[in-house]
Amino acid sequence: MTDLSDVPSELRDAASAALDAANVSDGHLSVELVDAVRITELNREHRDLDEPTDVLSFPIDGVGEVAGPRELGDVVICPEHTVDVVEATVHGVLHLCGLDHETDGGEMLALQDRVMERIS
Numbered sequence: 001m002t003d004l005s006d007v008p009s010e011l012r013d014a015a016s017a018a019l020d021a022a023n024v025s026d027g028h029l030s031v032e033l034v035d036a037v038r039i040t041e042l043n044r045e046h047r048d049l050d051e052p053t054d055v056l057s058f059p060i061d062g063v064g065e066v067a068g069p070r071e072l073g074d075v076v077i078c079p080e081h082t083v084d085v086v087e088a089t090v091h092g093v094l095h096l097c098g099l100d101h102e103t104d105g106g107e108m109l110a111l112q113d114r115v116m117e118r119i120s
Helices: 009-021 036-047 085-096 107-119
Strands: 002-006 027-033 055-059 071-077
Touching: 002 009, 009 027, 009 085, 009 107, 027 085, 036 055, 036 071, 055 085, 071 085, 085 107
Parallel strands: 002 027, 027 071
Antiparallel strands: 055 071
């Protein structure tokens, strides 16, 4: 069972649809909306990029078997640097599920497009 209690209510459907698309049916994740200062701090600390970005994902348990309830991780979104917060949520959750558009030949972004079509 997925625990979306730490996802803003207006983004839960998007997070759930992304999890379904990635065939993830259990675990907890959080989504936090932050300002440009905070996203810049996180981007600098974790990616060595001293600039704001739209969305960052911080996976915890990774892909595969884990003991106990699965902790998928955290998605952090900066609405002022995001065209579509719902799409950023889908994007971030897919990253938590182990997908990576920088290395997968386009599969993640194609899946993201299909999720967005379904929930629009």
